[in-house]
Amino acid sequence: MKKITKSIVDPICQLYQDININPSRFVLKRMLKEKPLNETQKLFMDSFKENIKLSKKNKTPLCQDTGHITVFIETPQKFSLDFNLEEELNKRINEKTEDFGFRYSIVDWKGRYNNNVSVYIFQSKRKNLKIVVMAKGGGSENLTRMFTLNPSLSLDEISENVFKSVLEAKDRGCPPYILGVGIGKSALDSTFLSKKALTGKFSYNRKLVEKRIRDLVLKKTKNIKIGYLGLNFGETVLDCRVIVEERHIATLPLTVSFNCYQERVGVLYL
């Protein structure tokens, strides 16, 4: 039996700080390959590199939108939890937000600000705890699209909806984008799966159908002229991460989630 104790709270807070200050290695590797061809592109690439240096030096977040924090916890089959984890995390993260010099980006209907988290706990066959923390800004979150499709659609037609979502997104969510695509039993399931896929820390693009959708999406989005921040250079989509699970016989719910190029995701094993 794995006992989940309050000792997991501080490492999660620390991870939240780390992912906001250190750039995603995946994104960095891909974006630095691109060679600027004109003054505007050069200005962006130089600014992009300087931003990384300044974040490290000044301990400031790469983006001022330090995000809505989502915590996914994959537990062993047998586990115990005898305190309110979400409450504990909220308390500590709100204290730490002040210390880190981050932003309180969540607001209630009375206009009070906080940095409360969303926690999702699910069982698995693993022996330890896997904790994935994703901090995601509002700009890319606003690009999320959920479709209730006809289950008789082909994979090509399914991918077309993802493609159109990227076209519609234009440059509003800080491209290059990472896409999370989820298909499940309901609107709720597909959205959850698209977020899980987006983290890149759970199994994705493994099944044949997932790979096929990814390939079709990447092929369709390859020549979209949005590019880095809409400057029409560089790739518009860096990765398409797909999780497909079973569905109701009458439905095909599809959700497309977007992450900006400041991908802030981290993982802990405890």
Add this chain to the structure above:
Amino acid sequence: MKSINTFELDKIKKLKVGETVLLSGEIFLARDRVLKKMEDENIFPKFLKDKIIYHSGPTQKNIYGFFSAGPTTSKRMDKFLKFLFENQILGTIGKGERDIDIHKAYGKIYFLAFGGLGSLYGSRIKSLEPVLFKSFKSEAMFKAQIEDFPLIVAIDVYKKRIQKGEKNVNYRIDVR
């Protein structure tokens, strides 16, 4: 690339779409909540006349005194442009596309800042103080002294824009 100061109104008005600039001087930070409040209650402080509004919600200062303050998506704030332009602001800074129709009617300038570069823009803000609705925290209006903000002219006063050939999309409630 041109270095330009916010008090050089003539120079700013002569900028052409696509030009890159390093902007210095005084700007005001304002985003969703403060702009809604201002429009709802018809509050327009005189100090904003001929000034540039930067759509940004900065972080708090960290223990070393540094903060991040990159741009946020302009599209959401398009609904306040008529109010701002009628009250004679000089222009705006934000990220992503902006309503071209309203710009065509008023001939104001829109600068693109690079999204996701909060540390860079934060480091180039030399002073930052809340001036309106301080209780709105990062959504308050701030006065900022900036130095060498890297920007691109996305819509110039001649009503040309960098994102070509696309009309406004108004077929759904669009916050994106």
